[in-house]
Amino acid sequence: MNQVNEKELLAQIRAPFTREIGFRRFIEIYQKPIYQIIRRMVLIHEDADDLTQITFIKAYKALDRFEGNSTLFTWLYRIATNESLTFLEKKKKRYFFSVDDHQEKLESYVDSSATLSGDEIQAKLQKSLLKLPDKQRLVFHLKYEEDLSYEEISKITGTSVGALKASYHHAVKKIEQSLLQE
Numbered sequence: 001m002n003q004v005n006e007k008e009l010l011a012q013i014r015a016p017f018t019r020e021i022g023f024r025r026f027i028e029i030y031q032k033p034i035y036q037i038i039r040r041m042v043l044i045h046e047d048a049d050d051l052t053q054i055t056f057i058k059a060y061k062a063l064d065r066f067e068g069n070s071t072l073f074t075w076l077y078r079i080a081t082n083e084s085l086t087f088l089e090k091k092k093k094r095y096f097f098s099v100d101d102h103q104e105k106l107e108s109y110v111d112s113s114a115t116l117s118g119d120e121i122q123a124k125l126q127k128s129l130l131k132l133p134d135k136q137r138l139v140f141h142l143k144y145e146e147d148l149s150y151e152e153i154s155k156i157t158g159t160s161v162g163a164l165k166a167s168y169h170h171a172v173k174k175i176e177q178s179l180l181q182e
Contacts, residue, residue, distance in 0.1 A: 010068075035048055037141060040145065055083050074152060136170060139171060
């Protein structure tokens with residue numbers, strides 16, 4: 001992602017005559033990375049697409065209250081990750097999935113999905129990730145796949161750096177254990 005002058009972008013969004021253009025630019029810049037993190041969490045394209053739209057709608061409604069304590073990117077990531085976690089919880093409750101049933105359903109999706117399957121190792125990794133608790137999986141994705149620093153992840157998740165390091169360590173150990181069992 002190229003460097004974005006967030007102050008200029010925010011000023012464009014907040015100005016009445018350039019708000020629409022600024023927000024379209026905001027979406028163009030951040031839509032792909034936001035979709036990717038959501039997709040990694042929920043797996044199914046249609047769900048990820050819906051959650052991406054919801055994320056941008058929430059951001060649009062809240063932009064006037066954005067105080068600049070973090071970057072726009074971090075703030076938007078936080079909205080997206082919260083939406084993803086809430087969605088996963090609601091989905092489990094709505095369909096009365098036990099954790100095992102939900103995991104089994106997602107694993108079968110990984111097996112049948114042309115976009116996720118790739119090689120055998122990638123499919124095994126995806127299945128191992130599904131065994132992690134949602135928040136642990138999120139931390140793993142943000143650190144390993146998005147290559148964000150613990151400080152950035154802390155701002156996104158509102159979790160201390162120490163707790164994130166522990167969560168990531170536990171996730172890696174669980175993934176290693178799962179892959180060894182395969």
